[in-house]
Amino acid sequence: MRILHTMIRVGDLDRSISFYCEVLGMQLLRRKDYPGGKFTLAFVGFGDEATHPAIELTYNWDTDKYDLGNGYGHIALGIEDIYKACAEIKARGGKVTREPGPMKHGTTEIAFVEDPDGYKIELIQTKPQNSESATSDREPAISST
Template sequence: MGDKGLSDEAVATACKDGDPITKDSRALWEPPSAPSRDGGPGGARTLEPAGIQARPAAQTEARPSSSWGPDWAGTSWLLECDALLDFMMQQTMLRVKDPIKSLDFYTRILGMTLLQKFDFPSMRFSLYFLGYEDKKEIPAQLEERTAWTFSRRATIELTHNWGSESDENQSYHNGNSDPRGFGHIGIAVPDVHLACKLFEEQGVTFVKKPDHGKMKGLAFIQDPDGYWIEILSPNTMLSI
């Protein structure tokens, strides 16, 4: 797992001293009793198969919480810092061993489009940016295409260090075994069961199928490097 395209430092420096986001802002980012998928203050919540975390068995449906205050859903504190209004989640970086396998998975299996590739010969690595965009809208001119790529929302940046594909000892930690860290990315689909049927036909590795475990109607699959990908349907998340 690498980086994400928005940092705390960027947020902190975007506003003048004294704005709410630069004074005690951790109270906004880290609710003291927020439950986590790794247990923590909310208690351990395990789901079959081992490794996936879920709510306690007695709870039968998702319960959206309002206990964290209006700032989580509103913009009262954002309005005091106009520089934040155009911020967006732009990219998540994943290191990959073999770009041919990874590009095939993210384009052919998950249906993403390769937006742009960058090579860095002196440092021997390449970057591949992918997302759910119409190929017809990708600009042909290099500078325009670059600016366009970095203006897309929720892209995946695959980082390939040259030679890793031929190194038998090279692999990347997916964050879901000790020491735990990164968990997964999520892909929204219209029909989870249909999507998973297609994945099965393509030989995709499943961590959890839609009807397995206590959380029904969502799935977890793995990409070629073992990173977990949640497959969900926005319209059914309250009933999982």
């Protein structure tokens, strides 16, 4: 078994595709309208779905906003240089909600960004920034390349 995709509901599909593709650097893998059900599905990711997990953006035509609730956490992306990635995300108009740095109670370097609907995306440093960085508490991360 492997993870195929994670689904999130979005209020403006074009805005969300723009964020995930233009700000985070993913690719639009596929998109399909379902007129009978009045919804559209778009899949974005860093590579072919046969070998890489994707994010399914579900757009219900009659809903422009969702309550996020308190059960959902975040999507995590592994990045070789989160400091550079956060600077690029800001330059592309993205919102960094937690600047890069060590996590509380550990040494793994993380940052958080927020998509247009308020979903949190954690960026996890996959390569140590210096020789003092420990990797013993590093969580598995998806490669961005």
